[in-house]
Amino acid sequence: MHPLLTRPRQLGLYLLAWFPLAGILVYLLAEPGALSWGEATAITGPLCLAYAFVCLAAWYPCRATPLEKSGFVKLLLTHLTAAVLLSTLWLQMAKGLSVGLMRWGGFPGLDQRLAKYIPLLWVTGVLLYVLSVTFHYVLLAEQASREAQERALQARVLARDAELKALRAQVNPHFLFNCLHSVSALTSSDAGKAREMCILLADFLRTTLRLGGKETITLEEELALVRGYLAIEKVRFGVRLHMEEDVQKQTMETLIPPLLLQPLVENAIRHGIANLPEGGVIRLSAQEKANVVSIVVENSFDPDSPAPLKTGLGLDNIRQRLDTRYGLEASISVHTEGNRFQVSLRLPAQQNGAVA
Amino acid sequence: MSGMMDKKIRAVIVDDEELARQMLREFLSAHQEIEIAAECANGFEAVKTVTELKPDLIFLDIQMPKLDGFEVLELIGTDRAVVFVTAYDEYAIRAFDIHAVDYLLKPFSAERFETALQRAQQRLGGKLPAPTELSSSARSPAQPLERIVVRDGTRVFIIPVAKLDYAEAQDDYVALATEGKKHLKQQTISSLESALDPSRFLRIHRSYIVNLEKVTKVEPYSKDNHMVVLSNGTQLPVSRSGYARLREFLDQTRAK
Numbered sequence A: 001m002h003p004l005l006t007r008p009r010q011l012g013l014y015l016l017a018w019f020p021l022a023g024i025l026v027y028l029l030a031e032p033g034a035l036s037w038g039e040a041t042a043i044t045g046p047l048c049l050a051y052a053f054v055c056l057a058a059w060y061p062c063r064a065t066p067l068e069k070s071g072f073v074k075l076l077l078t079h080l081t082a083a084v085l086l087s088t089l090w091l092q093m094a095k096g097l098s099v100g101l102m103r104w105g106g107f108p109g110l111d112q113r114l115a116k117y118i119p120l121l122w123v124t125g126v127l128l129y130v131l132s133v134t135f136h137y138v139l140l141a142e143q144a145s146r147e148a149q150e151r152a153l154q155a156r157v158l159a160r161d162a163e164l165k166a167l168r169a170q171v172n173p174h175f176l177f178n179c180l181h182s183v184s185a186l187t188s189s190d191a192g193k194a195r196e197m198c199i200l201l202a203d204f205l206r207t208t209l210r211l212g213g214k215e216t217i218t219l220e221e222e223l224a225l226v227r228g229y230l231a232i233e234k235v236r237f238g239v240r241l242h243m244e245e246d247v248q249k250q251t252m253e254t255l256i257p258p259l260l261l262q263p264l265v266e267n268a269i270r271h272g273i274a275n276l277p278e279g280g281v282i283r284l285s286a287q288e289k290a291n292v293v294s295i296v297v298e299n300s301f302d303p304d305s306p307a308p309l310k311t312g313l314g315l316d317n318i319r320q321r322l323d324t325r326y327g328l329e330a331s332i333s334v335h336t337e338g339n340r341f342q343v344s345l346r347l348p349a350q351q352n353g354a355v356a
Numbered sequence B: 001m002s003g004m005m006d007k008k009i010r011a012v013i014v015d016d017e018e019l020a021r022q023m024l025r026e027f028l029s030a031h032q033e034i035e036i037a038a039e040c041a042n043g044f045e046a047v048k049t050v051t052e053l054k055p056d057l058i059f060l061d062i063q064m065p066k067l068d069g070f071e072v073l074e075l076i077g078t079d080r081a082v083v084f085v086t087a088y089d090e091y092a093i094r095a096f097d098i099h100a101v102d103y104l105l106k107p108f109s110a111e112r113f114e115t116a117l118q119r120a121q122q123r124l125g126g127k128l129p130a131p132t133e134l135s136s137s138a139r140s141p142a143q144p145l146e147r148i149v150v151r152d153g154t155r156v157f158i159i160p161v162a163k164l165d166y167a168e169a170q171d172d173y174v175a176l177a178t179e180g181k182k183h184l185k186q187q188t189i190s191s192l193e194s195a196l197d198p199s200r201f202l203r204i205h206r207s208y209i210v211n212l213e214k215v216t217k218v219e220p221y222s223k224d225n226h227m228v229v230l231s232n233g234t235q236l237p238v239s240r241s242g243y244a245r246l247r248e249f250l251d252q253t254r255a256k
Helices: A008-030 A037-064 A072-104 A110-115 A118-170 A173-189 A191-212 A219-240 A262-275 A310-329 B018-028 B043-053 B069-076 B092-097 B110-125 B189-195 B240-255
Strands: A241-247 A280-289 A292-300 A331-337 A340-348 B009-014 B034-040 B057-060 B081-086 B102-105 B147-152 B155-160 B164-170 B173-178 B181-186 B201-205 B208-211 B215-220 B226-230 B235-238
Touching: A008 A037, A008 A118, A037 A072, A037 A110, A037 A118, A072 A110, A072 A118, A118 A310, A173 A191, A173 A219, A173 B018, A191 A219, A219 A241, A219 A262, A219 A280, A219 B018, A262 A280, A262 A292, A262 A310, A262 A340, A310 A331, A310 A340, B009 B018, B009 B043, B009 B110, B018 B034, B018 B110, B034 B043, B043 B057, B043 B069, B043 B155, B057 B069, B069 B081, B069 B147, B081 B110, B092 B102, B102 B110, B147 B181, B164 B189, B189 B201, B189 B208, B201 B235, B201 B240, B208 B235, B215 B240, B226 B240, B235 B240
Parallel strands: A241 A280, B009 B034, B009 B057, B057 B081, B081 B102
Antiparallel strands: A280 A292, A292 A340, A331 A340, B147 B155, B164 B173, B164 B208, B173 B181, B201 B208, B215 B226, B226 B235
């Protein structure tokens, strides 16, 4: 269905635009003198009204041959064929109308007098169709841009939702409870350490709130957050927690959605290190190759411990956030080998100033 | 009263975090009547230590490496006072189901700890409830069993249910057949059946539960009876009602 037919207001405007065109045609027909002004108006009025609707058919070939995707020859052939066909149809309508007007409207000899305007009418029909094609391409472009705007808006809403969800899941209450318990234990044995832990925790929470509100942050900022988180967990886990970092310098400025890595590192502790009596290593690496940044979070885990259900949810959340932001340009994959668990992220190497 | 208390209460602390153990040590140091017999940093150690030392009182963390707190209790029984110490509140109902003395949420105050200790002392002074069967009462039915823990002396075996071939009832025990070995566990076959995932395990006989993934053939055995053959060649008898259940299962799988 043509979009104008469902919007009466716009249809009205469209028909209104035909009035001057019809006026010109009346002038062209009546001015040479063969037709009276009355005759010219009587024939042009219904003819233009009918053709206004016939020209709406241009919407279909216009939609089938989008300007930016179709070659010039194809465009020309399509619309020329349509123009000739519709104009011929229009001519037949004009002839029929003139006969009708002659018989029942009291305009004797009208069809003969109109006959010498046939070429003029035919050319006008073609031109009017071409005008309609132009109009429809404008209409389609407007529609496409509105759809693109809606999509962009939706993507933003989704991204915001994902961030919020991530934030909510972010500060795991059990992490806080365990932390506070450590602080509580330290107050009598090592007051200085207890104070240090309070400050670490406050820094971490503050950074989480600050970064979580941003659209993107640099990998360096995210790494600082992760280090703060690990410093707290180090107090709890002591020698059981080892950390290795292998981050290429040029990746530090890469822009990523905030709190992308912290949940991965939290999982690495919760489902990896926490299940190992002797502890283990968390390895974080980032490399750039051909404008793609690969970030890998790897940890030791106990293959005998039951598969954690919650990791899946955390990963789904990250996958969804990458999807809304980068589409097919980013990916996340999980890999286990022996007692190593590995999550790999690949995303475009966008940096400040280089992004749209 | 104090004359009667010449024997100290022996306690074991089980927590994988050093700071958490330190906290309990500190709170307990104010109590002369309690002696810390040992500290354990994971579930395996806890089973070994408790079996050897037979303490009166255990402070038990839930989230730990190797075995969680509930699995530890399943292996050592509940014939001693247990105080759970954890940051997670969602296990409280399970904990009281198995007659835990108390459930301390981290972080806790010295006063709250005193209350827990008083409860433990009252429990130890009175009669302890009979050991309950843990695997059935402590596990929520919504979550089928993923692994079975078995103790042999101080050694602990963890059997992922996927590796279990079949279970056979032997008086008060079940024999769990896995990878060519059999492990004995004090449990009834019915309680094991109810804990296992019914879409993966089937009671084919009064005395047998079979892992359906391991079944390769169902054969007639005598006029009225059938047997199943497992992938490792083991043959198990199928009772008449077991055969009906097996047929129903096979029909359902085929329908899919």
